[in-house]
Amino acid sequence: MTSKNPRDAAGQAAAAAATEAYPRIVATLIRITGDWTLAEDCAQDALAQALERWPADGVPVNPGGWLMTVARNRALDVLRRATVERRKLRDLAVLALTAATEEPAEAEEVVDDRLRLIFTCCHPALGLEARVALTLRTICAVPTADIARAFLTSESTMTRRLTRAKSKIADAGIPYRVPTGRALTERLPGVLGVLYLLFTQGYNADGEPAFAGEAIRLARLLARLMPGEPEAAALLALMLFQDSRRAARRDAAGNLVTLDKQDRSLWDHAAIAEAAGLLAGLSDGLGGGLGDRPGDGSYAWQARIAACHATAKSTQDTDWPRIAECYDALARLQPSPVIELNRAVAHGHAHGPAAGLALLAQARAGGALDDYPWALAAEADLTARDGDHERAAELFRQAAERAHGESARRALLNRAGELEP
Amino acid sequence: MKYMMFVCTDPEPDPDRANEPDIDEWVSENDALGRRLQGVVLAGRSTATTVRVRNGELLVSDGPFAETKELIVGFDLLDCADLDEAIDVARTHPMARGGRIELRPLADFEQ
Numbered sequence: 240m241t242s243k244n245p246r247d248a249a250g251q252a253a254a255a256a257a258t259e260a261y262p263r264i265v266a267t268l269i270r271i272t273g274d275w276t277l278a279e280d281c282a283q284d285a286l287a288q289a290l291e292r293w294p295a296d297g298v299p300v301n302p303g304g305w306l307m308t309v310a311r312n313r314a315l316d317v318l319r320r321a322t323v324e325r326r327k328l329r330d331l332a333v334l335a336l337t338a339a340t341e342e343p344a345e346a347e348e349v350v351d352d353r354l355r356l357i358f359t360c361c362h363p364a365l366g367l368e369a370r371v372a373l374t375l376r377t378i379c380a381v382p383t384a385d386i387a388r389a390f391l392t393s394e395s396t397m398t399r400r401l402t403r404a405k406s407k408i409a410d411a412g413i414p415y416r417v418p419t420g421r422a423l424t425e426r427l428p429g430v431l432g433v434l435y436l437l438f439t440q441g442y443n444a445d446g447e448p449a450f451a452g453e454a455i456r457l458a459r460l461l462a463r464l465m466p467g468e469p470e471a472a473a474l475l476a477l478m479l480f481q482d483s484r485r486a487a488r489r490d491a492a493g494n495l496v497t498l499d500k501q502d503r504s505l506w507d508h509a510a511i512a513e514a515a516g517l518l519a520g521l522s523d524g525l526g527g528g529l530g531d532r533p534g535d536g537s538y539a540w541q542a543r544i545a546a547c548h549a550t551a552k553s554t555q556d557t558d559w560p561r562i563a564e565c566y567d568a569l570a571r572l573q574p575s576p577v578i579e580l581n582r583a584v585a586h587g588h589a590h591g592p593a594a595g596l597a598l599l600a601q602a603r604a605g606g607a608l609d610d611y612p613w614a615l616a617a618e619a620d621l622t623a624r625d626g627d628h629e630r631a632a633e634l635f636r637q638a639a640e641r642a643h644g645e646s647a648r649r650a651l652l653n654r655a656g657e658l659e660p
Numbered sequence: 661m662k663y664m665m666f667v668c669t670d671p672e673p674d675p676d677r678a679n680e681p682d683i684d685e686w687v688s689e690n691d692a693l694g695r696r697l698q699g700v701v702l703a704g705r706s707t708a709t710t711v712r713v714r715n716g717e718l719l720v721s722d723g724p725f726a727e728t729k730e731l732i733v734g735f736d737l738l739d740c741a742d743l744d745e746a747i748d749v750a751r752t753h754p755m756a757r758g759g760r761i762e763l764r765p766l767a768d769f770e771q
Contacts, residue, residue: 364743411765412661414742422744 253293257286260303262378262460264310266352270415272332275405277314279377285310286380311336350417353378354464357457358417359408361430369404370433371440376401379453389440389447427465431474431538434458438478442485451482462517472517473538479514480545483507495646499554511549518542540569544585559589576607584617592625612641616651623658632658662697663746666762667734667755674757681754690738695749699736730760738763 261282268278285306299305318333360373368390375381387397407413418426434454441451458475465471487505490496521539544565551557566582579602587595599618608614619634635655642648690696708724724731733755740746743763750761 362743364747410768411763412663412740412742412746414744416742416744418744422748 249297250290250294253298254290256298256302257289257293257306258380260306261286261380262353262356263303263351264306265377265380266356267307268310268314269356270352271335272314272318273409273415274332275377275408276402277317281310281313281317282306283380284313351464353460354417355415357461358426358430359413359415361426361433362408362413363426363429364411364413365404365407367433367436369400371437372397372401373404374433374437374457375450375453378457381449381453385447385449389450427468427470428536430461431470434461435474435478435538438481442481451478451485454478455482469521470536470538473521473536473542476514476517476521477538477542477545479510479517480542480549483510483514483549493646495650497650498548503552506549514542515546515550518546535568537569537573540565540572544569557588559585563589576602576605577611580608580611580614580617584621587617587621587624592621595621596625610641612638612643612647612651615641616654619654628658632656661740661742661746662766663738663740663743664764664766665699665736665738665746665750665753666732666764667736667753668730668732668760668762670759671729673759677757680757681752683754686753690749695738695740695745697737697739699734701734702732705731733759
């Protein structure tokens, strides 16, 4: 957003610079002091001071260096005043903080502290919810009250959970380190999974919209810090493709608008272009005829599917055979009932409703999709296109009964209504 | 850091038991690296006795304290740099596949 008022513009520039620099400050302070709460508090203090002073004084040439100095001095103050209990730890931290140079030695740092922070927040020895909450709080500086709201709990409960997670990191000896070699291959999918969960928390119908933006910012950072990991770039591309539809996903009344009915001129075409560029970068080199590589991960395939939707002029104009092919690859890589369901839908578009219904019957055979409203909705849609409108309307109504969330329920009932004479 | 590694049974072991690591190799490797300070195998469930004192009265009963399918069958005391190293030690124990393993740091009252 831009503003004519120079003071507002300065404020926005200051806020942007401070937000950009913040995670590095927290991450560095945690490495030096080993104290998560101290690091967070001091970084927050520095951030508050920056937001107060920078709009008037101007953003310093090196915002990160400015914030680091303020936060470090604050940490030294707190530690020197702290009483005896953890004296040994305290003395070590003071020593390390005093030794730390005025500015973070960005070029010399072999491993970016922010990467350490991301991998530690997303360590599998923490519960999944704790990983998401800790990532939001520590790296993105999202207020605890906002995180609590997204998890449908009270602020005090969320504060306790965050404290417990930070205690476990210290007490169980979870290292502040980016794993290497085989361990990195094992851990990266978990980190990407947390970021994607964070994104969907923001993107879902009843979610917290700001989280989607935070997730994109983190994925962008991760892709930049780990250029040798194609799945990081693929995840960023996937998020950008999905988020590009944000403005078109709801009508004036706030109802969800399905992909086939969205006004595609409202899509964010700059985001789509960026995502397509990322995807093209992935497919460089080794690729077969379709730009796929044998080692492609699940985010690469999901991003390719999203790309087909994002670059199509309409539902009819979509390259459904390509999408069906991508789902075939995805189902081989990561077999799950929901992927099988989407695969059936794609084949239904590519090769006719009968083909889709046959695959859907297979997907539902295990019973895992029995209570899943979107399986019923998919069957309803395929049945309608196969010509049986009466049965299709009934299936849409059954799906609506099982749907979570008012907007999804309404959308399904509307589909049923449209099919009735 | 010191970690207690509880070795437990599990009702759903890994069905793929090919190339299962050898327990003797595991012991000698980790002993040599100084990561395993001590370890024992416990006698069977039927030998367990649970002891409680309530209102000053001794209560002795037959069997392990938790009637679950996961039974502690042994333990090893590890000395590792951090949790990631302890996880690496645990994952190569044959019972990581045949059962499950719980890692618990020893409480540190020094800090």
